[in-house]
Amino acid sequence: AQKVTQAQTEISVVEKEDVTLDCVYETRDTTYYLFWYKQPPSGELVFLIRRNSFDEQNEISGRYSWNFQKSTSSFNFTITASQVVDSAVYFCALNDTGANSKLTFGKGITLSVRP
Amino acid sequence: DADVTQTPRNRITKTGKRIMLECSQTKGHDRMYWYRQDPGLGLRLIYYSFDVKDINKGEISDGYSVSRQAQAKFSLSLESAIPNQTALYFCATSERQVNYGYTFGSGTRLTVV
Numbered sequence: 001a002q003k004v005t006q007a008q009t010e011i012s013v014v015e016k017e018d019v020t021l022d023c024v025y026e027t028r029d030t031t032y033y034l035f036w037y038k039q040p041p042s043g044e045l046v047f048l049i050r051r052n053s054f055d056e057q058n059e060i061s062g063r064y065s066w067n068f069q070k071s072t073s074s075f076n077f078t079i080t081a082s083q084v085v086d087s088a089v090y091f092c093a094l095n096d097t098g099a100n101s102k103l104t105f106g107k108g109i110t111l112s113v114r115p
Numbered sequence: 116d117a118d119v120t121q122t123p124r125n126r127i128t129k130t131g132k133r134i135m136l137e138c139s140q141t142k143g144h145d146r147m148y149w150y151r152q153d154p155g156l157g158l159r160l161i162y163y164s165f166d167v168k169d170i171n172k173g174e175i176s177d178g179y180s181v182s183r184q185a186q187a188k189f190s191l192s193l194e195s196a197i198p199n200q201t202a203l204y205f206c207a208t209s210e211r212q213v214n215y216g217y218t219f220g221s222g223t224r225l226t227v228v
Contacts, residue, residue, distance in 0.1 A: 009155065035216070043203060045219045091157060102148070103217055107157040
């Protein structure tokens with residue numbers, strides 16, 4: 001069975017601080033996909049990134065960066081110079097590629113960025 | 116129009132009532148899913164369907180049923196709503212090759228009083 005653990009439940013930072021959201025996953029599959037989603041106060045789910053298990057390159061998109069390490073089964077998300085608009089719930093999710101593949105979510109991290 | 120449309124967006128219902136949440140998609144995806152979100156618990160899978168004739172239970176299917184009326188439509192029913200089914204419900208779709216990712220609806224906020 002697959003599992004995603006987001007050990008941090010709530011994080012509060014002051015604007016312009018950097019913040020890292022941790023994600024640890026478990027799967028028996030060798031091929032899988034990892035995702036991060038953002039859920040702002042409005043409630044919709046906003047897709048941020050998808051990474052396959054064969055691509056361990058870190059990715060940077062503006063103030064966002066992701067660090068994927070298969071050796072530690074982690075896919076951490078860093079926001080540089082946080083802004084108030086980054087306040088949201090962030091979910092990490094895992095999808096294997098078997099016949100009955102499904103998306104499994106972590107419990108989410110509530111990030112509050114204070115002015 | 117949204118790729119995945121959920122109706123209603125918000126609903127308040129009474130304990131014991133039957134309620135249906137509807138989901139329709141224009142993505143042409145075979146696979147559809149219903150998730151439930153509770154604070155601090157993340158999104159948990161209720162039911163999923165890989166095609167019109169294939170319906171499967173997720174991790175929290177008790178108290179729910181679904182119907183896949185067509186490739187584009189996947190409805191979730193609460194036969195007799197109870198207060199602990201108060202939650203935010205999401206419908207999602209995906210292609211068979213999940214590396215293309217998932218498309219989520221905007222969610223239905225259900226309150227059972």
